[in-house]
Amino acid sequence: MQSARIPATIISGFLGAGKTTLLRSLMEKTTNKKIAIIVNEFGSLGFDGEILKNCGVPGCTEENIVELANGCICCTVADEFLPTMEALLNRADPPEHIIIETSGLALPKPLIKAFNWPSIKTRMTVDGVVTLVDAPAVLAGQFADDPDAVAKQRAADPSLDHDNPLHEVFEDQLCSADLIILNKVDLITSEQAQQLCQDIQKEIPKAVKIIQSSKGQIDPEIVLGIHAGAEDDLNTRPSHHDTEGEDHEHDDFTSFVVSVPMVKDPEALVQKLIQLTNTHDILRIKGYVHIENKPMRLEIHGVGQRFNYHFDRLWRKDEQRNGNLIIIGETGIDQNAIQQALQV
Numbered sequence: 449m450q451s452a453r454i455p456a457t458i459i460s461g462f463l464g465a466g467k468t469t470l471l472r473s474l475m476e477k478t479t480n481k482k483i484a485i486i487v488n489e490f491g492s493l494g495f496d497g498e499i500l501k502n503c504g505v506p507g508c509t510e511e512n513i514v515e516l517a518n519g520c521i522c523c524t525v526a527d528e529f530l531p532t533m534e535a536l537l538n539r540a541d542p543p544e545h546i547i548i549e550t551s552g553l554a555l556p557k558p559l560i561k562a563f564n565w566p567s568i569k570t571r572m573t574v575d576g577v578v579t580l581v582d583a584p585a586v587l588a589g590q591f592a593d594d595p596d597a598v599a600k601q602r603a604a605d606p607s608l609d610h611d612n613p614l615h616e617v618f619e620d621q622l623c624s625a626d627l628i629i630l631n632k633v634d635l636i637t638s639e640q641a642q643q644l645c646q647d648i649q650k651e652i653p654k655a656v657k658i659i660q661s662s663k664g665q666i667d668p669e670i671v672l673g674i675h676a677g678a679e680d681d682l683n684t685r686p687s688h689h690d691t692e693g694e695d696h697e698h699d700d701f702t703s704f705v706v707s708v709p710m711v712k713d714p715e716a717l718v719q720k721l722i723q724l725t726n727t728h729d730i731l732r733i734k735g736y737v738h739i740e741n742k743p744m745r746l747e748i749h750g751v752g753q754r755f756n757y758h759f760d761r762l763w764r765k766d767e768q769r770n771g772n773l774i775i776i777g778e779t780g781i782d783q784n785a786i787q788q789a790l791q792v
């Protein structure tokens with residue numbers, strides 16, 4: 449008799465939608481199961497993994513968290529993802545559930561397909577693809593297509609369907625989902641949330657449950673235990689990756705790390721970052737900064753023009769108090785100008 453397959457949950461959602469926050473909340477609330485986490489990042493610094501390892505939740509240990517940084521998981525499936533999964537499965541004491549946080553730019557479908565790889569197909573199944581949506585970002589039109597531009601493009605080349613790479617990633621992440629979480633509803637009205645749920649339902653080809661949340665506060669029973677078997681159900685999940693092959697949206701985005709000297713006033717730094725976000729095509733900023741006379745490091749998050757920060761932990765004695773910010777933006781962004789602006 450074949451033994452039960454280990455379920456895996458894929459958490460998808462655009463940059464800054466709240467994936468790490470949800471993951472942390474799921475780990476906090478799930479104490480009866482041995483969960484392993486795979487965290488994938490577009491940038492080269494393992495920032496999300498660092499947050500989880502420092503969050504103090506008992507299940508979030510070094511051993512349980514595997515980081516796959518430097519590229520989107522959907523492009524490195526064979527080289528990195530599959531060996532990582534095999535290593536987890538071959539542990540003497542394998543996990544009972546695996547949660548994979550994809551990078552905000554990853555297209556979920558190639559990852560779902562990887563579960564049909566012979567070495568893991570008989571031992572694992574995709575329990576569900578959960579896609580987080582940043583409600584205020586959608587409301588602000590961040591993922592909107594420009595219908596006129598699309599029409600013109602289609603006339604020139606019928607194989608193209610969109611002019612906005614953000615929309616393509618957004619659409620792919622929605623179309624792959626078994627469950628959609630409209631997150632950050634604390635920042636919008638309930639009428640706006642309802643309207644967004646209706647708008648999202650129109651974007652996707654099948655009926656998918658959409659739930660609302662703030663800070664990823666959701667009962668883990670809803671998120672873990674969907675029993676979708678997504679790898680056997682690929683045809684209902686249309687993706688731009690199906691037609692574009694390896695040459696897909698990631699070419700439109702870039703990521704780099706800027707070092708930031710010690711800062712006197714966090715608020716002044718945030719104002720500068722907002723200004724940079726207004727003048728350059730920056731989508732996401734995250735990292736740690738050294739604040740003058742403060743023994744703790746400052747964790748900063750910028751999602752579009754919305755920034756927040758808090759002191760996360762004491763600098764360690766053996767640690768250089770280097771400030772580093774990961775910047776993710778559209779290709780062609782002026783890295784030198786951004787780096788220079790942050791040196792003063």
Ligand SMILES: Nc1nc2c(ncn2[C@@H]2O[C@H](COP(=O)(O)OP(=O)(O)OP(=O)(O)O)[C@@H](O)[C@H]2O)c(=O)[nH]1
Nearest residue numbers: 462463464465466467468469552631632662663749
């Ligand atoms: N107001 C509000 N803020 C939220 C919510 N969920 C997450 N955030 C904040 O949004 C920022 C980004 O959250 P993350 O959980 O790091 O988002 P992410 O999707 O993991 O980000 P990437 O991995 O960079 O794509 C952080 O500052 C969070 O505190 C929410 O429901 N409401």
